Amino acid sequence: MLANSLIELDRAHLIHPVSSYRGHEALGVRVLKSAKGATVTEASGRQLVDGFAGLWCVNAGYGHDSIVEAAARQMRELPYATAYFNLGSEPAIRLASELAERAPGNLNHVYFTLGGSDAVDSTIRFIRYYWNARGEPKRDQFISMEQGYHGSSVVGAGLTALPAFHAGFGIPFEWQHKIPSPYPYRNPVGEDGNAIIAASLAALKAKIEEIGPERVAAFYAEPIQGSGGVIVPPKGWIKAIRELCREYGILFIADEVITGFGRTGPLFACTDEDIVPDFMTTAKGLTSGYVPMGAVFMADHVYDVIADGAGNSAVGHGYTYSAHPVSAAVALEVLRLYEDGLLENGIKAGARLMAGLEGLSDHPLVGEVRGRGMLAAIELVVDKQKKTPLPASAMPARRVFDRAWDNGLIIRAFANGVLGYAPPLCCTDSDIDAIIERTRRTLDQTLDDPDVR
Ligand code: PMP
Numbered sequence: 001m002l003a004n005s006l007i008e009l010d011r012a013h014l015i016h017p018v019s020s021y022r023g024h025e026a027l028g029v030r031v032l033k034s035a036k037g038a039t040v041t042e043a044s045g046r047q048l049v050d051g052f053a054g055l056w057c058v059n060a061g062y063g064h065d066s067i068v069e070a071a072a073r074q075m076r077e078l079p080y081a082t083a084y085f086n087l088g089s090e091p092a093i094r095l096a097s098e099l100a101e102r103a104p105g106n107l108n109h110v111y112f113t114l115g116g117s118d119a120v121d122s123t124i125r126f127i128r129y130y131w132n133a134r135g136e137p138k139r140d141q142f143i144s145m146e147q148g149y150h151g152s153s154v155v156g157a158g159l160t161a162l163p164a165f166h167a168g169f170g171i172p173f174e175w176q177h178k179i180p181s182p183y184p185y186r187n188p189v190g191e192d193g194n195a196i197i198a199a200s201l202a203a204l205k206a207k208i209e210e211i212g213p214e215r216v217a218a219f220y221a222e223p224i225q226g227s228g229g230v231i232v233p234p235k236g237w238i239k240a241i242r243e244l245c246r247e248y249g250i251l252f253i254a255d256e257v258i259t260g261f262g263r264t265g266p267l268f269a270c271t272d273e274d275i276v277p278d279f280m281t282t283a284k285g286l287t288s289g290y291v292p293m294g295a296v297f298m299a300d301h302v303y304d305v306i307a308d309g310a311g312n313s314a315v316g317h318g319y320t321y322s323a324h325p326v327s328a329a330v331a332l333e334v335l336r337l338y339e340d341g342l343l344e345n346g347i348k349a350g351a352r353l354m355a356g357l358e359g360l361s362d363h364p365l366v367g368e369v370r371g372r373g374m375l376a377a378i379e380l381v382v383d384k385q386k387k388t389p390l391p392a393s394a395m396p397a398r399r400v401f402d403r404a405w406d407n408g409l410i411i412r413a414f415a416n417g418v419l420g421y422a423p424p425l426c427c428t429d430s431d432i433d434a435i436i437e438r439t440r441r442t443l444d445q446t447l448d449d450p451d452v453r
Contacts, residue, residue, distance in 0.1 A: 006031050006043070017152075018164065030405075035062035038424045038431040040410065051411045051435045053424045056226060056258045056375075057289035059346070060337050061426035067290050067333050074329035083112075083323035091328035098335060099295060102267055105276030107297035112323040116257035116283035117151030119294035120220075123253055123279045124155050125317050127218050130251070130302055133309025140175055141211045143204070144220040147181040147228030150255055159220055162227060177211060179203040181225060182233040185368045185379055186387065193234030200237060201244055208248055218251040218278075223269035226258035229418040230377030232370050235273075242275045251278040251302070257294070261285025261334075262343045262425050264373040265350065278302050288334045293327035338425075346425030349432055350374040353421065356436035363443050365390075365452070374425055378439070380417040382452060390417045393451050403445050409438035 010029040015021065031043040038061055040050045053059060060067065074091060081089040096110040111126075113119045124142070131139040142159060144150060150159040157165045158172030166172060182200045189195040208216050223238055225231035238254070245252040254277035259269035263285060266272045270280060279302065283294035298306075306315060321327075350373035357369045357376055367381030380400075382388050397413035404411050404419075412420035423435060446452060 037061045037063065038427045046408075048405065048408045048410050049423075049431055049434045049438070051409055051421050051423045051439075053422050054289050055284075056263065056422040057284035059261055059263065059285035059374075059425050060288035060290075060334055060342060061424035064288075064290075064333075064337065066337070067288065067330055070329045070333035071291060071326055074326045078325055081323075081325050082320070084318060088323065089325035089328065091325050091332055092323035095328040095331050095335075096323075098332065099297070103280065103297050104268060104270045106300040107276065107280055108300050109298040109303040111296040111298065112328070113283070113294035113296065114292045114319065114321050114324075115294045116255075116281065117153045117156050118319065119257065119281040119283055119296045120151045120156040120159065120255065121153040122296050122317060123218075123281060124159075126279070126296070126298065126302070126306060127251055127253075129309065129315065129317075130305050131217055133305050136214070138215050139217040141177065141215045142175060142218050142220070143177045143179060143207055143211075143216065145181050145222075145225070146178050147183065147225050147231055148178075148220065148222060148255075149225070149227035150220055150222075151257075160227075177207055179207050181228065181231055182237050183225075183231045184234060185370070193236065196234050197237050197240050200233075201240055204241060204244055208250070213248050213250075216248065216250050218253055219245050220253045220255055222255045222257075223259045223273060224264065224372060224375060226375070226420075226422075227414075229379070229414050229416055230371060230375060230420050232372060238270075238273045239275050242277065253277055253279040253281065255281045257281055257283045258375065258422070261288075262338055262346045262373070263375050263422065265343075265347050267338065267343065269372075286334070287327055287330045290334070291324075291327045291330050292321075293324065293331055342425050345427075346374050349423070349425065349427040349429075350376075352429060352432045353423065353427075353435065356432060357421070357439070359436065360440060360443065363440070363447075365443050365447055371421070374421075374423055374427075376421040378419045378421075380419065380443075380446075390452060399449070400442060400446055404438065404442045407438040407441050407445075409435060409442065411435075411439070 007028045011025050016024050033043045034041045038050050040048050099110050100108045144159040146161045148161045150156045158176040161178055182196045184191045187196055189199045242252050254270050260282040278299045280297040287293045360366050361369055365380045366378055367387055368379040370377055380390050382390055397415045401413040
């Protein structure tokens with residue numbers, strides 16, 4: 001009864017992100033009520049295993065009292081403090097310091113945002129400011145990758161390469177350029193890692209030369225492309241790309257909004273890849289989704305140019321909620337949890353997840369299983385030899401998503417036939433086993449779908 005009235009209210013008033021508004025009205029909302037660990041409960045009382053940690057963000061899992069307590073304590077003591085006018089709060093200052101201590105290399109300065117999109121947006125502003133301060137105002141061209149995702153702000157959505165984020169919005173802008181994704185499963189140069197790295201380097205070089213090296217401001221990459229379909233570049237790819245940016249004097253931004261905070265194993269994927277970017281953007285796992293927050297990490301040499309460039313003038317970039325004390329208190333507690341066994345459990349659970357998904361490779365619909373740590377995907381095909389994607393009619397991703405849901409499993413079903421997995425790092429063996437078993441059942445049902453044959 002309650003659920004029915006909520007469905008009506010939702011239909012009438014709530015605009016849902018990245019959805020077909022009319023399609024959503026027809027389907028109606030599925031109301032989630034509560035959650036604990038990796039288990040989510042619908043308003044009807046039915047339970048599901050969350051194989052996607054909300055939206056790749058609830059890394060710590062649901063229902064941690066210590067996180068709730070940290071937020072409540074901070075709300076009671078000081079629910080808000082601006083970071084404008086030389087003001088600050090203890091949790092925000094401590095968090096910046098703890099993060100800088102753990103970040104790769106000289107990423108010693110942290111700018112807090114409300115999420116990933118405004119973290120990316122902030123880097124674009126900082127980068128323009130940086131090049132102006134260096135006396136190179138012509139460096140205003142930005143490069144990112146096909147299949148990349150860098151948020152949904154007006155400018156960030158132009159670095160994003162997903163068609164739905166562009167169509168009808170008049171973006172990307174003419175100063176936003178793309179190079180092909182290092183997508184091993186579907187790459188014109190084949191699956192060999194060295195060949196893919198060489199092709200990416202050649203493509204980036206060609207793009208820089210085409211634009212004019214003196215005009216390129218920055219290159220953006222995700223260590224693993226998330227929303228593009230969990231695309232895992234070959235080992236060594238990001239290091240090679242980072243070096244090429246250095247050779248050309250172009251800033252390199254690692255967008256770790258998904259890969260950060262234990263998703264691939266270590267706290268940051270950059271550490272694993274042995275690189276130090278000029279900026280690193282993070283969000284999601286920073287607070288495990290309990291409250292909104294993102295963090296931009298800025299290297300010393302960039303910070304100094306901006307700081308000296310501004311002199312006594314204000315760098316005019318800020319939000320009311322920059323460095324929010326409640327979000328910072330939550331992030332500090334989440335950070336403590338990561339280091340108190342959560343990262344370790346994520347590595348163990350990630351190995352079980354990958355092994356379990358690999359075990360599905362024999363399924364007729366599974367073209368490829370890929371991933372790292374607790375970030376994984378299955379790419380569905382109808383012909384393994386030819387890598388033929390499922391026909392569009394059979395793969396309204398929605399249908400696979402719905403079957404999984406009915407089987408008690410939340411996953412991401414991308415429109416291109418990729419199933420995405422990003423479970424909470426707190427998953428137990430039985431959570432992981434349920435994810436695998438329910439995935440197999442979903443695949444079997446999909447095989448029976450007459451549209452698939
Ligand atoms: N960058 C990447 C790599 C992301 O995956 C996302 C979100 N999925 C964003 C930026 C944007 O983050 P948000 O949705 O918090 O604005």
